[in-house]
Amino acid sequence: MSVATEKPTTFASLNPATGETVADHPVHDAAAVGAAIDRAREAAEWWRALGWKERRVRLLNVKGALTRNLNRMAELIHQETGKTLQDAQIETIMAITHLDWAARNAQKTLGPRSVFPGVMAINQKCVLEYQALGVVGVIGPWNYPIFTPMGSIAYALAAGNAVVFKPSEFTPGVGTLVAELVAGVIPEQPVLQVVTGFGETGAALASSPKVDKVAFTGSYRTAKRVMAACAENLTPIVAECGGKDACIVDADADLDAAAGSALWGAMSNAGQTCIGVERIYVVDEVYDAFLAKLTAKAKDLRPGFDREAAYGPITMPGQLDIIERHIKDALDKGGKAVVGGPDSVRKPYVEPVVLTDVPDESSAVSEETFGPTITVHRVRDLDEAVEKANKTNYGLAGSIFSGNKTRALEAARKMRSGMTSINAFAAFAQVAALPFGGVGESGFGRIHGADGLREFARPKAITRQRFTVPPNLTSFDRTEKDMARVLQLITMVHGKRYKR
Structure with missing residues (x-):
């Protein structure tokens, strides 16, 4: 006789560096x-009825509460993810700036505005406005447990929605603290609630017919399951699903700056960054000099949980096997480890790994590694670098280092990505006014900026007839003569030939 196993009613968030319960x-x-x-x-x-001004004041007060609790939040992020305390502080600061921007710009972006009706509808007063959806479900990641979900939470709240947030099971405390701070400022109604648990909890949120939109961050495989759940109710979704981002180094780039930024992009947060640098393409004539600078800097980095460590442990234990597999596969296919190697995986830490001569078909080049490893490739010129960078199913972000502004801008536009930074790593993430999101297996939709606000609202078009204009084309009373006049007008206005 089988005995049914009771499902646990609680779970522990663990410090990945020590294994202790947080x-x-x-x-x-x-x-x-x-x-x-x-x-x-x-x-x-209730929240929607408050209006733009009242929501703005409350959200700015939430920002103030988060700022006053910055160190408390950063310490909790440090404990639950293992990332360094300073990195956790930087992440919290970025979340604060996005909350501030969303609160201050919601009315300007989404509020009613007049639209010119055009000649054919000159008698109509036209208004466009964006209305709140209702309830937004946010399913957040563990690697940036406040910054990433805040890109949905802040913008959804600013647009007039209530939010139900399901944080990662690795960082439930961060989500709980965010909700606590919001409730302290907005005690009247639970405009932000947190539900904690595992995949079943997220599935219940995504599959509810009472949720008006889902914002998801995670792997593209999980995104497909979330999308399938949303499809049952035609619930729209915005999805950010990671990347395999490239850094390009041109022949006239500042090599010291490029090496420093690329290394930070690859190794910070133990490489557990969706927009992290995983591939570097360097123009042939500066390849050796760049590689020398990169490897010298990489050898100085040390993972750990102490204040002097460059970065922390791998937060999700299962990722260690993927990192190890990618390193070994690269070496088995002819690649070389110029810094670190298979022995760099020392659970729960991974020491810096720099790989060269790795073929494109290697998993270290074609799959998301999500660890402190990087592959460096020699290319003929900037055009080949862009071509190589675009040979991936992902398309989230990228960076280009070049001394030529025109050439860099052209390459940035050709890069298949939602965001590209020139002569810096991921500068776009610090600019709240810019949209954030990818293409391909990196997902779709946008958070941040005006596009992020519109993502959590529905456009509403309203027309009001101010006076009548003969002839009325939308009437059975129109005549052949009326139609002839209209056709004559259309030909006069739109029938011109334009010179090139």
Whole structure:
């Protein structure tokens, strides 16, 4: 006789560096998620009715509360992810700046505006506005547990929605603290709620017919499952699904700056960055000099959990096997480890690994590694670098280092990515006014900026007839003579030939 195993009602978030329990959190089942969504629907009505000014003031006060608790938040991120305390502080600062921008720019971006109706509808007063969706479900990642979800939470709230947030099971405490800070400023209604748990909790959120949109960050494989759940109710989704980002180094680039930025992009947060540098393409004439600078800098880095460590442990234990497999596959296919190697994987840490001569078919080049490893490739010129950089199913971000502004801009436009930085790493992420998102297996839709605000609102078009204009074409009373006049007008206005 089989005995049914009871599902756990709580789970522990663990410090990946020490294995110690940070805190215990509830496992919210489908019923609990449904109850949170019901509360959110009521809260959304109240929140929307407050209007732009009142929401702005409250969100700016939430920003103030987060700022005053910056070190508390950073310490919790440090404990739950293992990333360095300074990196956690930088992440929190970026979340604060995005919350500030969303609060200050929501009305200007989404509020009512007049639209010129055109000659054929000159008697119409036209208004375009963006209305709140209602309830937004946010499913967040563990690698940037406040910055990344804040790109959806802040913009959804600013647009007038209520939010139900499911943080990663690796960082539930961060999500819980965010909700606590919001509730402290906005106690009247639960405009932001957190549900914690595993995949089943996220599935309950995504599959609810009472959720008006889902914002997801994670792997493209999981995104497909979330999309399938959303499809049952035609729930729209914005998805950010990681990348295999490239850094390009031109012949006239500042090699010291390029090496420093590329190394930070590859190794910070133990390489667990969706927009992290995983491939570097260097023009032939500066390849050797660049590689020498990069390897010298990489050898000085040390992972650990102490204040002097360059970066922390691998947060998700299962990722260690992927990193190890990618390193070994690169070497088996003829690649060389100029810094580190297979022995660099010392659980839960991975020491810096720099690989060269790695063929394109290697998993280290074609698959997302999500670890402190990097492949460096010699290319003929900038055109070949862009061509190589674009040979991936991903398309999230990238960086180009060049001394020629015109050539760099042209290459940036050709790069198949949602964002590209020139002579810096991921500068776009610090600019709240710029949209963030990818193409291909990196996902679709945008967070941040005006596009991010519009992502969580629906456009509403309103026309009001101010006066009548004969003839009325939308009437059975129109005549052949009326139609002839209209055709004459259209020909006069639109029938011109334009010179090149």
